[in-house]
Amino acid sequence: xxxxxxxxxxxxxxxxxxxxxxxxxxxxxxxxxxxxxxxxxxxxxxxxxxxxxxxxxxxxxxxxxxxxxxxxxxxxxxxxxxxxxxxxxxxxxxxxxxxxxxxxxxxxxxxxxxxxxxxxxxxxxxxxxxxxxxxxxxxxxxxxxxxxxxxxxxxxxxxxxxxxxxxxxxxxxxxxxxxxxxxxxxxxxxxxxxxxxxxxxxxxxxxxxxxxxxxxxxxxxxxxxxxxxxxxxxxxxxxxxxxxxxxxxxxxxxxxxxxxx
Amino acid sequence: xxxxxxxxxxxxxxxxxxxxxxxxxxxxxxxxxxxxxxxxxxxxxxxxxxxxxxxxxxxxxxxxxxxxxxxxxxxxxxxxxxxxxxxxxxxxxxxxxxxxxxxxxxxxxxxxxxxxxxxxxxxxxxxxxxxxxxxxxxxxxxxxxxxxxxxxxxxxxxxxxxxxxxxxxxxxxxxxxxxxxxxxxxxxxxxxxxxxxxxxxxxxxxxxxxxxxxxxxxxxxxxxxxxxxxxxxxxxxxxx
Numbered sequence: 001x002x003x004x005x006x007x008x009x010x011x012x013x014x015x016x017x018x019x020x021x022x023x024x025x026x027x028x029x030x031x032x033x034x035x036x037x038x039x040x041x042x043x044x045x046x047x048x049x050x051x052x053x054x055x056x057x058x059x060x061x062x063x064x065x066x067x068x069x070x071x072x073x074x075x076x077x078x079x080x081x082x083x084x085x086x087x088x089x090x091x092x093x094x095x096x097x098x099x100x101x102x103x104x105x106x107x108x109x110x111x112x113x114x115x116x117x118x119x120x121x122x123x124x125x126x127x128x129x130x131x132x133x134x135x136x137x138x139x140x141x142x143x144x145x146x147x148x149x150x151x152x153x154x155x156x157x158x159x160x161x162x163x164x165x166x167x168x169x170x171x172x173x174x175x176x177x178x179x180x181x182x183x184x185x186x187x188x189x190x191x192x193x194x195x196x197x198x199x200x201x202x203x204x205x206x207x208x209x210x211x212x213x214x215x216x217x218x219x220x221x222x223x224x225x226x227x228x229x230x231x232x233x234x235x236x237x238x239x240x241x242x243x244x245x246x247x248x249x250x251x252x253x254x255x256x257x258x259x260x261x
Numbered sequence: 262x263x264x265x266x267x268x269x270x271x272x273x274x275x276x277x278x279x280x281x282x283x284x285x286x287x288x289x290x291x292x293x294x295x296x297x298x299x300x301x302x303x304x305x306x307x308x309x310x311x312x313x314x315x316x317x318x319x320x321x322x323x324x325x326x327x328x329x330x331x332x333x334x335x336x337x338x339x340x341x342x343x344x345x346x347x348x349x350x351x352x353x354x355x356x357x358x359x360x361x362x363x364x365x366x367x368x369x370x371x372x373x374x375x376x377x378x379x380x381x382x383x384x385x386x387x388x389x390x391x392x393x394x395x396x397x398x399x400x401x402x403x404x405x406x407x408x409x410x411x412x413x414x415x416x417x418x419x420x421x422x423x424x425x426x427x428x429x430x431x432x433x434x435x436x437x438x439x440x441x442x443x444x445x446x447x448x449x450x451x452x453x454x455x456x457x458x459x460x461x462x463x464x465x466x467x468x469x470x471x472x473x474x475x476x477x478x479x480x481x482x483x484x485x486x487x488x489x490x491x492x493x494x495x496x497x498x499x500x501x
Contacts, residue, residue, distance in 0.1 A: 106432065106434065110432060110433070110434050111433050111434055112432065112433040112434075126389065126434075128434045129389065129391075129417035129418050129434070129435075207421070210418075211391070211417060211418025211419075211420065211429070212394065212418055212419050212420060212421065213416065213417065213418050213419055214419075217418065218419075225421070226394060226396060226421065228325060229319075229321040229322060229324070229325045229396055230321070230396045232325075
């Protein structure tokens with residue numbers, strides 16, 4: 001079978017589109033002061049940000065798994081208007097500008113916030129400016145990626161296995177744990193990786209809701225932004241880390257995204 | 262449906278492009294100004310014969326943008342160090358001029374419920390204090406003032422512009438923050454606690470001409486004029 005030729009003008013536009021993606025990355029690699037990247041990577045400030053980023057993004061992914069899988073299940077088992085509303089609510093953080101998410105989180109969980117005020121009055125707990133706030137911000141922004149992936153997996157699921165388990169006398173909880181969850185493993189895995197990558201890159205909601213303090217709330221993207229204004233070479237080194245992580249995610253998920261013709 | 266959407270997007274793009282392409286005889290004036298200057302500069306900019314476009318941000322952010330090639334007519338910095346960087350990069354058409362001063366104040370919630378009376382109180386346990394990052398002029402000045410007072414503060418956050426510090430106090434998320442006296446004057450949502458001269462720092466605000474276009478000179482002259490200085494004083498700044 002011969003492939004249809006791509007018309008010339010479209011080919012040119014496609015090339016321009018590719019360049020838009022490639023040039024900034026090429027610039028990052030070309031302009032990287034490679035002799036300084038090593039020292040910049042092991043600088044205490046970099047390691048602190050990296051450590052915090054890994055902790056926050058993994059915790060956010062764990063929270064997304066615990067809350068997101070049940071949410072996906074609920075989405076897949078409702079219908080009509082309720083489902084439309086639930087779906088819109090779940091996907092909203094994907095299209096919402098993250099900084100708006102940060103403002104909203106501040107208004108909800110701040111000391112004078114809707115949920116934050118009682119929390120502060122009763123327990124004396126203040127969420128903003130804590131590492132927990134950075135985790136909440138990342139979960140807020142990244143969880144939809146997991147929910148969508150798992151919901152997709154649920155819809156593609158062959159439900160006869162669950163029916164068979166039920167017919168053999170398994171309760172709803174047992175069916176979920178022993179049949180549904182194992183069948184969903186690929187969807188959960190790719191959803192969790194996407195969710196983690198998005199959490200790792202979170203900037204807008206974090207800086208607005210959690211603030212910026214090295215070791216507490218200054219994750220790698222925040223450190224990149226701050227460092228770019230004082231030591232650009234440090235910012236490039238940190239950016240290279242994030243670029244490497246993104247590439248690793250892409251390669252790790254290649255079967256799901258790139259392969260399978 | 263798709264055709265209508267495409268037409269709509271096209272129309273919006275054309276209309277919004279026109280806003281950015283100079284189609285009127287009125288020239289535009291692009292000013293990069295320290296975040297703390299927003300209240301007086303918004304007023305001053307209304308009085309010139311040009312359409313003002315003002316980018317308010319942390320001085321360090323503006324400096325980075327300018328060095329990386331951002332085009333502007335005027336740069337107004339909250340310290341001399343960043344203006345010197347711009348001057349040394351060869352971006353100024355004429356030497357910069359000091360046009361205002363500012364002092365630091367402690368911003369607290371209305372009525373000062375936490376009873377904060379000076380920098381020493383900021384070290385109190387359980388108090389949520391927010392400062393500007395040391396890369397921001399206001400953060401650098403705050404560090405100097407705290408050093409003079411011999412006070413060690415554990416900030417809850419280091420914000421990237423002084424106005425973000427003010428916001429955190431105004432929202433009630435922070436109990437106190439070190440900001441400019443002018444920020445307290447214009448905010449109206451916080452109270453200011455004075456810092457004595459012996460511990461305070463005087464911030465020099467400098468203005469520089471980047472493009473040497475007539476509108477740039479007009480704006481700088483207006484800022485330095487009696488009228489401009491009066492607006493700055495009303496906003497809580499000190500005269501040049």
